[in-house]
Amino acid sequence: MKKITIYCGSQKGKNPVYEEGAIRLAEEMIRRKMDLVYGAGKVGLMGVMANQMLEVGRKVYGIIPQKLVDIEVAHHGCSELTVVETMRDRKWLMAERGDGFIAMPGGIGTLEELFEIMTLNQLAYIQKPLALYNVAGYYDKLVDFLDFAAGEGFIKKYQRDLLIISNDPGVLLDKMAAYEPKLEPDWGKG
Template sequence: MGEEKIDGIDEIREEPMSKFNSICVFCGSNSGNRRVFAEAAQDLGNELVRKRINLVYGGGSVGLMGLVSRTVFDGGLRVLGVIPAALVPLEISGESVGEVKIVTDMHERKAKMARKSDAFIALPGGYGTMEELLEMITWSQLGIHSKPIGLLNVDGYYNSLLALFDTGVKEGFIKQTARNIILSASTAHELMNKMEEYTPSHEQVAPSHSWEISELGYT
């Protein structure tokens, strides 16, 4: 039985069902125009509950953020939300979900979410979700972390982004091994299986010990 503190909370896990203790989910504060996106958020939340994986997310109680966080919280797992003070009135409606940490800016938000997570998953979302996803991909390529990064490609939402990555490989801007950093699947179950089996295969730009990781707020 293992015990760990997450921001002062004692966490006890008797029978781990996954190699991941906590996963960070990037997703939108909107729900999208089609029910399929909300269903995917709830499905991901249920998959985390089934595998007894805690959630780290952007702290909002609306949109896809609200759906995935409430699903995990109602399933009895830990939920840690990290949100900049400026976004509190925009992304938290009514009661917050789980524990919410208010930070000063987006940089601190991403660094804290990364520190508290063993892997990352992006649901459909807008510019913010894509920016968070791409930063984690970049950090992996640079050698700052080696954690799995998954893209839940709901109903082909991210097909164009994945095609852009492939174009980057074709045109010589992305190495083929670095293209393998991002894992994608259309269902939460399939994506989680891929992430459980992930082993980094790309050459890191610089080894992790050469980075001033503390300055990046990563450790």
């Protein structure tokens, strides 16, 4: 894995632990000589991640729709800034360019991106590792819900088990490196 697509908030959150977590993840990616693919924002946790990576000369690939460029949230310091027409175009390019995905604390957009990658993996459109960076237990309730949905038979156990979860960036990246895709989708089978 050389390029990690990061999904995260355009806000920093109320608790400084989220920004500290972003810095820890960036430091671990830098240590491993990884580059960043992200939504090209200069604000929130997105800006924190990009700035940490750029500060030491790592490549930062930003992908952003024109509408967000127009409202001046684009990070023009990215190594490569790709401006697209729609959010859908942005998400697809981010999915194509990353070797794996990490969802950090974030809002609705982050959750939507997380579930889209879970779906793309489930349907074998892509087969790349996906992780939740569970800073300060941010995703605990979501993980509980996913476990509940699996227990109720709406998410297959193997699908739930493919989601890597940790509050330690080193553990996340190690598990992502060890990821083995399920080669055949299991559509509709009990």
